[in-house]
Amino acid sequence: MAIVTVINNDILISVEKATYDNVECIKLNFQKSNSKYKNLEVFEGNNMEQVFVDAKKLIGQNVTVTCWDPHNAPGMWSNNNWFKDIALLNNNTNDSHILDKGPCIKCGIYDHFVCFSEDSGQTWMHYACKDN
Numbered sequence: 001m002a003i004v005t006v007i008n009n010d011i012l013i014s015v016e017k018a019t020y021d022n023v024e025c026i027k028l029n030f031q032k033s034n035s036k037y038k039n040l041e042v043f044e045g046n047n048m049e050q051v052f053v054d055a056k057k058l059i060g061q062n063v064t065v066t067c068w069d070p071h072n073a074p075g076m077w078s079n080n081n082w083f084k085d086i087a088l089l090n091n092n093t094n095d096s097h098i099l100d101k102g103p104c105i106k107c108g109i110y111d112h113f114v115c116f117s118e119d120s121g122q123t124w125m126h127y128a129c130k131d132n
């Protein structure tokens, strides 16, 4: 299998159960990217509830998402919105971006997760704060 990055950096906004391609899936919804799916029966087996718990911990955060493709069929799964893994993006190299964004306009906290803007980047807030 070849590992393919299907989302470099986007914000996970919600996690749900859905049917995709006639199989029961976990569905991840992102701020900018297409929704991504993983076949629960094939990949999670006895672990179905835990995968939702784990994914929901990442809501509102910048994440990176990968998929697997067969070596002899590049894009076979990754081009069809399947995913295999989702991980918190390592923000350690992005310190300068905090300074660009300033504190969250809703709660005033100044951290790595101030990453949602409703005015094309003039002011920023936490995704979790946007409805407050």
Ligand SMILES: [Zn+2]
Residues within 6 Å of the ligand: 104, 105, 106, 107, 108, 109, 125, 126, 129
């Ligand atoms: Zn906030």
